[in-house]
Amino acid sequence: MSFHFRTIDWVIMRASWESVDYPLLAAKGGVLDDPHHGHLDAGQFAIKYRGEWFTKELGYMSPYGLGYWDYRRRFKDYVHANSLGHNLVFVNGEQQEYGQQYFGKVTSFRTSQNQDYAIIDASKAYPGKQLKGWRRHIIFNKPSFFVVLDEVKSAPGAEVVARVHPGVPFRLKEDRVLLIGQNGMMSVLPLLPKRFTLKEDRHPILAEQRDAQFSWIPYCDLITKASESKTYIVNVFAPIENEPEAEEILRSSSLSFKSSVLRCITMYKGKQYSSDFDISGDFGREE
Template identity: 30%
Template sequence: MENNFTVEGREIIVKKNELRRNILKNVVQQAEKIVKSPVPFTDYSSFRQYHLSGDRSGYQKPFGEKRRNIVFLAIAAYLTGKEKYILKLQDYIWDICNEQTWSAPAHLPEKLNYEKKYIDLVVSTTAAALAEIYSLLNDKLDENIKNRIVYEIEQRVFIPFYQHPEDYGWFKRYGSNWCAVCCGAIGTALIHTGRGKVYFEKILNNVIESINGYFDHFDTLGGWVEGVSYWNYGITNALKFTDALYRATKGKINLFKHPKIQNTGLFPVHCFLPPDTFVNFGDSVENLALNRETMLLISQHTKYGKNVSWLLKHIRLNDFQDIRSLREIKIPEVLIPEQTFIHFKNIDWAITRKNWKDKNGPVFAIKAGHNEEPHNQIDVGQFIFHVFGEDYLCDYGAGSYTKEYFSPKRYENPFCNAEGHSLIFIDGMSQGLGRNFSGKIIEAKHGELEDEISLDLTGAYPSDLVTKVIRKIKFSKKQKYGHLLISDIVETNTERNIETRIQYNGKLKKLDRKHFVIYGKNGKLALNIIEPEKFNVKTGEFKNLPTLHGERKTMKFLKITSRGTKICFSIEAIPQM
C-alpha cells in the first residue's frame, strides 16, 4: 500500500499555486504578538487542580494556547521566511515535547502510571499538528527539532498504538467523536512522519478501518447524534486524514466516496438557524463557528456541495485551526437548498422551516432518540422553535465541563437532567436514564402549507408512571412567520399530577391564566394554552448556571399542570412582530 504514497509531505498540505491570498497581514499580526510574549506556562499545580476542584480551565487554557500559537507561527514562517518566527516556533515545539503528557487532565487518572502511554484527543491532535509542521517547514527547522518531533510522536503515539491498539477504547467506538478525532489525527501524523517505518501499514489499515466505521455510524442522510458541535470536531479530524490520504496517493485512496459522507453536508445545512446559529441538542452549542477547511472540503468533494456553499455565505467559520488554512480550496457555485423539511431517521431528529430566504422566518426542530446517547442529556422529545433570529422555545445546550459534569452527578445538573428540558413530568418524575428509555418519531409528514410530526415518548418513561405519552406538532406555514401547535397526550393507570414544561428564552409577560407573551430582541411570541380546561400554570427558573464557554445562564420555563388519568395539553405559539 505504501507504494501509492507518491506525494511529499509539504505538497499534501499546500502547493505553491494553492496559496490563499490576503491572509499575510492577519497571520503576521498574530505571530508578532506571539513572538513578543513568553511561551504559556503549564505547571503541575494547574494540572492537579482538575482532580482537586474539578476545574479544567487553569491548565487547559495555557495548554491550548501553545497549540493554537504554533499554527500562526508556522504559517508566518512559511509565508515570510523570517527567522524570528522559526526561532519562536522551535521554542514552542521544544516546550510541547518536554510536557510530561500531551493528554488533558480530564482524560487521565488522578494517579498517573508513568509506564503507560496515554493517547487521547489532545495527544492525537498534537501529534498531527507537529507532523504537519515537520512537513511544511522541513527545510527550515533545526535537525534537533525535526528529530525530536519524529521521536516524540513515535514514542507517545505510533509505537503504543501499533503494539496494542485494543488498549484504546476509542479505537473502535465508532459512534463517538473520539474515534474520528484520535484515529483521524493519528492517520494524518502517520502520513507525514511514519512512512518507511515498520508500523506504517498496520496503523494505516487500522485507521482507515476505524474512519470507515465512524462514517458508517452517521445517519443515512449524514446526521450525527452528538449534534453539530461534535459533528464538526469529529469530522474535521476524520476529513483532515481523508484529505491527506487523497492528496498523498493522488486520489488512489478516496474515503470521500463513502455514501454517508456524500450526504453529511445536509446536517449543518438543515441545523442552520438564521442569521448564524445552529440547532443545539445535547452537549452542543448554538453559537458555533465551523472549521473552515472541513466545510470547504465537504463543499468540494460531496453530493450537496452547492448547498454547503450556500451555507458558507451565512455562517462564521473558524479559521487558522491548523496549517491547512494556507490552502485555497475551490468550492462550487452556490445553490439554495430545495427541501425545507428533513427527518434524520437514524438519529431521529426532524427539522422544518417555512423557507430558506427569510432570515426572520420560523424553524422548528425536535428530537426523539434515547437517554444513553454520547454526550447524553435526558431530552427525548426536546424541541426548539426559532423565529426572528432567536430561539424563543429553546434548548440551553451544554453546561460547564467540570469533573462532576462527566460523573454520576451529571444528572443533578439542569443542563443534563429532565428538569432542564421541555418534557413531561408525572408526579414530579420524568424520563428514565439509559438506552432502554427511548422515544420514536412515528409520523413526519411534510406539506406545502403544514408539517406534522408525532412522537411516541411512552418508552422514555418508567412503565409504572405512564401507559401512553404522545407529543404531536403542527407547524403551519400559512402565516408570514408561521404558527406552532404543541399537543401532549398523557395517559396513566391511576390519577396523577401531570405537567408539561416549556423552556423559553426572553422576557415573559402573563396576560391572563391562558395567555402569555415572550418578548425577544426582534419580536415576540404569543403562547396560548388551549387545553386542558382545568390546569395550574407557574413559572420557574434555574439561576446563574455556568455554561460550556464560561457564560452564566438562567434557565426559564413554564410549568402547566393538570390532574387525571388522561390529559391532553394543547399550546399554540404565534410569532408576532
C-alpha cells in the same frame, strides 16, 4: 425544506431558507444511551424566530466543572442534561432515565407545501411508574405557527406538567405566555385542558468550578390534574405583533373530537387553519 433525519431521529420544520420572519422548529426522539454528550430529552422541541430561540434547548453547560462528565451525576444533578431542563412532560415529577431501554421515536412524519406533521412517542423514555404513556404531536401551519398536542397517560388524579424554557424575556398571564424577543414576539396559548395553572419557576445553576458565577434559568409550567387516564394538552405557538393578536387567537380557536381525530381550528391573521391530530392507535408501556 422540512425533514426527518431518521438516523438520529430529529425533525426540522421550516418554511424558508432565506427569511428569518418565518419560525423554525427542531424536535427529537432518540435512544437515551449516550454517556458523553447525551441528554435525557426525548420529545424535546425548540423554536427559532427572527434570529432568536424563543423556546430553547439549554444545551452544553459552560462552565461545567468535573462532575458534569460523570454521566451518573450529570443526569442526576445537572438540569442541562436531565429531563428537568428540557421542554418535556412530567407526571408526578417522574423524569426520563438513562440506558438503551429508554428512548423516544418519531413514529410519523409528513410534509407538504401548507403543513408539516410529526408524532413522537416518548412513552418508553420514562420508567413508567407515573407516566404510562406520552405521545407528542407537532403541526406546523406554514409559514407561520405551530400547534402542539401532548397525549399523556397516567392514573386519574396525577399531576401532569408540560414545561417550556423560554429563550427570551417573557410575561406570564393567567391564560397565556408572551415571549418578547429583540425583534419580535410570540405567544404560547393553551387551548386544552380547560382547567390548568401556568406557573413560572427557575433552576439554580452553579458549576463545580472555582470562581463560578451563580445564575438562574427560568421556565414555565402548565400544570393540570388528570381527570381520566388520558390527558390532552394543546398549545399554540404563534408569532404576534401585539397582545390583542394573542387574544384573538384564543377567542377564535375551537377544538372538537370526531372518531380518531382531534381537530383544532385556529384563526391567524385573518385566515382559518385546521390542524387535525390523529389520536388513533395505542401507545405507552405495556401493563
